[in-house]
Amino acid sequence: MKRIYLSPPHLSGLERAFLQDALDSGWIAPLGPQVEAFEREFAEVVGARHALALSSGTAAIHLALILAGVGPGDEVVVSTLTFAASAFPVLYLGARPVFIDSERTSWNMDPALLADxxxxxxxxxxxxxxxxxxxxxxxxxxxxxxxALCKEYGIALIEDAAEALGSTYKGKSPGTFGNAGIFSFNGNKIITTSGGGMLVSDDGQLIAHARKLATQAREPVPWYEHIEVGYNYRMSNLLAAVGRAQLRTLEERVGARRRIFQRYVEGLSDLPGVRFQPEAPWGRHTRWLTVMLVDREAFGRSPEAIRQALEKEGIETRPVWKPLHLQPVFQGAERVGGEVAEDLFRKGLCLPSGSSLTPEDQDRIIEAIRNLAAG
Incomplete structure (x- = not known):
């Protein structure tokens, strides 16, 4: 039985030519012309003035926090409904995360709770x-x-747009509103470099300093001189070549995932107890992952029971992110609210959403879920 994955990498066919160009140039180590071109092109696509290609989105968050002056004992506010990598760099720096609950319109951080x-x-x-x-x-x-709250109180705003490349907020790309924004090119993202990330900002000095820190903080002298701690965080020229090819297909990938979401809605929304993540009125949702909410009493099975049954059919699904305030590694961290994120975690199930998902495979998924409801 063919296995259907949640969000597998999707190659466009353009990658081979870009990789061949990188190989022919002899630039196979970190840095090189592909990295520089990827940074330029990515900044243009998202509407940022400056971009820095890195080894991961987590590295980008780490550098952004360093450049925000975060240190031991400081507090950093983080959305609670997210992957742990959004908050791990806070711990790297000896700081303390404070987790803020979601609102139900977008499932993201609740501005009212943050204001309070x-x-x-x-x-x-x-x-x-x-x-x-x-x-x-x-x-x-x-x-x-x-x-507005961050400006009022003089707090750095770092946007984790790892899952949101291609989405919009009032016509602009998220990740371009704060002091810095980060994106991820992990293998499951809407475009991928197999592993990698990008730090963007309109602040040229911030990106220049981040670039230095990401290359072991070497001073601009002939010998190796270091006056601050650096990191090995730069993207390789080969991965940047893949990223440049993938970036050219971004709009196609967004369109494909939105169509996949719509087919799920058409095929499943009549089932009792089934709802889907709403699209907020302020922008475009890429539907990187289609997320279904299941009321156990109405549907007759819990999301976890559905997940296990689909796994036996060779269909990979995944629960919604477990809120960070419930994660053992963050035990004792302060939180504000949490009930909304916990409810979404209890009811949520992420469905296969890769842009290469075929109509036949999606029909198989929909049929399997409908059979579970009938059973």
């Missing part, structure tokens, strides 16, 4: 150093009120 938290912290004279705002599953958070 910052007001209370301001009265105590203990404001956080940064906010890491996650844009989840291909949909932008409601950025403007959060951006």
């Amino acid at each position: 938290f910052l007001k209370k912290r301001a009265k105590r004279g203990r404001l956080p150093k940064a906010v890491v705002l996650v844009h989840l599953y291909g949909q932008s958070a409601d950025i403007e009120p959060i951006q």
Whole structure:
């Protein structure tokens, strides 16, 4: 039986020519002309002034937090409904995450809860150093009120758009509103370099400093001189070549995933207890992953029971992110709210959404879920 994966890499056919060009140039180590071109082209696509290609989205968050001045004992606000990599770099720096619950319109950070938290912290004279705002599953958070709060209180805004390349917020790309934005090119993302990330900002000095830190913080002298701690975080020229090829297909990939979402809606929304993640009114959802909410009582099975049954059919699905305030590694971290994220975690199931998913395979998935409801 053919296995259907959640979100596998999708090659366009253009990658071979870009890779061949990189190989012919002799640039196979980190850095090189493909990296420089990828940075330029990516910045243009998302509408940022500057971009820095890195080894991962996590590395981009780490550098952004460093350049926001985050250090031991500082607090950093993070969306709770996200992958752990959104908050791990906070721990790298000896800082403390504070997790903020979701709102139901986009499932992203609730601006009202953030406003209340910052007001209370301001009265105590203990404001956080940064906010890491996650844009989840291909949909932008409601950025403007959060951006306004960060400006009001003098807090750095770092946008984690790892899952949201190709989405929009009021006509612009998320990741371009804050002090810095990050994107991921992991193998399951809407475009991939197999592994990699991008840090973007309109602040040229921020990107220049990040570039230095990402290349072991070497000083511009003939010998190896270091006055600050550096990291080996740069993207290789070969991976950048793949990224350049993939970037050219971004709009096609967004269109394919949105069509896949619509077929799921048409094929499953009549089932009792089934709903889908809404599209917020402020922008375009890429539907990087289609997420189905299942009411156990109405449907007759829990999302986990559905997941296990589909796994036996060779169909990979995945629960919604377990909120970070429930993760053992973050035990003891402060949280604001949490009930919305916990409810989405209990009811949510991510369905196969790769842009290479065939209509026949999607029909197989839909039929399998309908049979579970009938059973």
